[in-house]
Every structure is written in structure tokens, then in C-alpha cells.
Amino acid sequence: MKQIKSIYNKLLNNYMPQGWWPINNIYKKRTSLTNNEKFEIIIGAILTQNTSWTNVEKALNNLRNNNCLSIKSILETKQSTLAQYIKSAGYFNQKAERLHIIANFLLQNSIDELQNMQIDELRQLLLSVKGIGPETADSIILYAFQKPIFVIDAYTKRIMSRTGLCRKDVTYDELQTIITNNIEKDTELFNEYHxxxxxxxxxxxxxKPLCKDCIISSFCKKLI
Ligand code: SF4
Known part of the structure; x- marks a missing residue:
């Protein structure tokens, strides 16, 4: 399926590198990350569940402005207060609980220890944390720990199924396998493609797809 790489090239040439994952609202290519930056990405990956990034940015800014963007400060803050800080991200009571859970998890499993794990071991461990599913786990592995695993989300499924590269009801794991079997296993490529x-x-x-003007129209079966 050469198409998968061709679509990537077309998107990259048109949109240019996206500079993910944004840290402190700044999008830029980063070859290495500090532990504080990794922590911010982990928190962002949890906050972005079922909401747009704009809403997450507001929540992260609130946490930052209240000196509440560290393991210690999150654990020292009551869930009800955390919920107020992250209100813009939606499901704020549930997400406040999840921030406490992940902060406790990171107290027991340091970011340095997690960084040194193999992908499979790290993924299994993250998936054992309440509130972390495959998309969040893979986002953390790819963007915080900079290890090559492809993140699947609703947008990926929509585009890949419309182009005809997978079924509409493809599972997370199936689509992840289809994509990773057809491009190089490379962190930078996976980061950028997603x-x-x-x-x-x-x-x-x-x-309401704009197929007439779409830049990858020639690769797409338009199975809408
Ligand atoms: S041609 Fe239409 S369906 Fe296909 S990727 Fe473009 S916008 Fe989506």
C-alpha cells in the first residue's frame, strides 16, 4: 500500500511540519524533552479526551497559572479545585480524578523509569491505569516518550476509511497495524503523520467533506 506513504508526502508538502506536541502553547520540532515537558504532554493527553485542543489549552494555562502543573502540586490540590482549573476541558470532575490517578502513578513509576521501558511494557503499564485507553496511551508513548507507535483517533479512522484503505468499522489495533506495516517505523514520521x-x-x-478541493483526492475512493 504505497498510498499510505504517498498521502503522508502530499499532506506534508501542503501543510508543512506541524510541530506537535505543543508545550506551553508553542508548536515546534523538539528532539529531546525535559521531564517537566513530558509531564505536561501526559496531562494534555488526558485532558484532550473527548474535547478539542483549544479547550485543553485553556485548562493547561489555568493549571500553569495556579502553579499546578507538577506531580507534587496536583497531589496537593483537592480534586474539586482541580476540577475548577480544568473546567474548559469538559468532564472536569472525572478528569480531575484522573489527574490525581496519573500523578500517583508517576510517583510510583518515575518518568525516567518509564522512559527506559520497551514500548510493549510501557503500553501495558499505561493501559493498566484507570482512564487511559489505547489512544491516550499511544499519544503518551509517541509524544511524551518519543517512541515509535502510531496513534489512531477518530480523524485517522475517518480519512483512512473514506480513502478505502480500511473498513469503516476497523478496530483500533487493525488500523494501527495497517498503517505501521506500510511506512517506516520512525518516531518523527509517526509524530508528523498523526x-x-x-x-x-x-x-x-x-x-461535510470538501472533496472537490481536497489535496489527496486522487488517492481517495471517497467512501463517505
Ligand atoms: S477526497 Fe473527500 S473523502 Fe477523500 S480525503 Fe479528501 S475530503 Fe476526505
Whole structure:
């Protein structure tokens, strides 16, 4: 399926590198990350569940402005207060509980220890944490720990199924395998491809797809 790489090239040439994952609202390519930056990405990956990134940015800014963006400060803050700080991200009571859970988890499993794990071991461990499913776990592994695993989300499924590269009811694991079997296993490529798919879904391949002007129209079966 050469198409998968061709779609990537087309998206990259048109949209340019996306600079994911944004840290402190700044999008740029980062070859290495501090533990504080990794922590912010982990928190962002949890907050972004079922909401847009704009809402997450507000929540992260609130946490930052209240000196509440560290393991210690999150654990020292009551869940009800955390919920107020992250209100913009939606499901704020549930997410406040999850921030406490992940902070406790990181107290027992340091970021350095997690960084040194193999992908499979790290993924299993993250999936054992309440509130962390495959998409969140893979986002953390790819963007915080900079290890090569492909993140699947609703946008990825939508674009790949419309182009005809997978079934509409494809599972998370199936689509992850289809994509990773057809491109190089490379952290930078996986980072960029996922970000580009999100951008493309927002610009063209949304609920009312703009197929006439779409930049990957020639690769697409338009199975809408
Ligand atoms: S041609 Fe249409 S369906 Fe296909 S990727 Fe573009 S916008 Fe989506």
C-alpha cells in the first residue's frame, strides 16, 4: 500500500511540519524533552479526551497559572479545585480524578523509569491505569516518550476509511497495524503523520467533506 506513504508526502508538502506536541502553547520540532515537558504532554493527553485542543489549552494555562502543573502540586490540590482549573476541558470532575490517578502513578513509576521501558511494557503499564485507553496511551508513548507507535483517533479512522484503505468499522489495533506495516517505523514520521491527519480532517475531511478541493483526492475512493 504505497498510498499510505504517498498521502503522508502530499499532506506534508501542503501543510508543512506541524510541530506537535505543543508545550506551553508553542508548536515546534523538539528532539529531546525535559521531564517537566513530558509531564505536561501526559496531562494534555488526558485532558484532550473527548474535547478539542483549544479547550485543553485553556485548562493547561489555568493549571500553569495556579502553579499546578507538577506531580507534587496536583497531589496537593483537592480534586474539586482541580476540577475548577480544568473546567474548559469538559468532564472536569472525572478528569480531575484522573489527574490525581496519573500523578500517583508517576510517583510510583518515575518518568525516567518509564522512559527506559520497551514500548510493549510501557503500553501495558499505561493501559493498566484507570482512564487511559489505547489512544491516550499511544499519544503518551509517541509524544511524551518519543517512541515509535502510531496513534489512531477518530480523524485517522475517518480519512483512512473514506480513502478505502480500511473498513469503516476497523478496530483500533487493525488500523494501527495497517498503517505501521506500510511506512517506516520512525518516531518523527509517526509524530508528523498523526498531526497532519488531524489537520487534514479539520480543513477538508470533516463531516461535510470538501472533496472537490481536497489535496489527496486522487488517492481517495471517497467512501463517505
Ligand atoms: S477526497 Fe473527500 S473523502 Fe477523500 S480525503 Fe479528501 S475530503 Fe476526505
Amino acid at each position: 498531526a497532519l491527519l488531524v489537520e487534514h480532517a479539520k480543513r477538508y475531511c470533516n463531516n
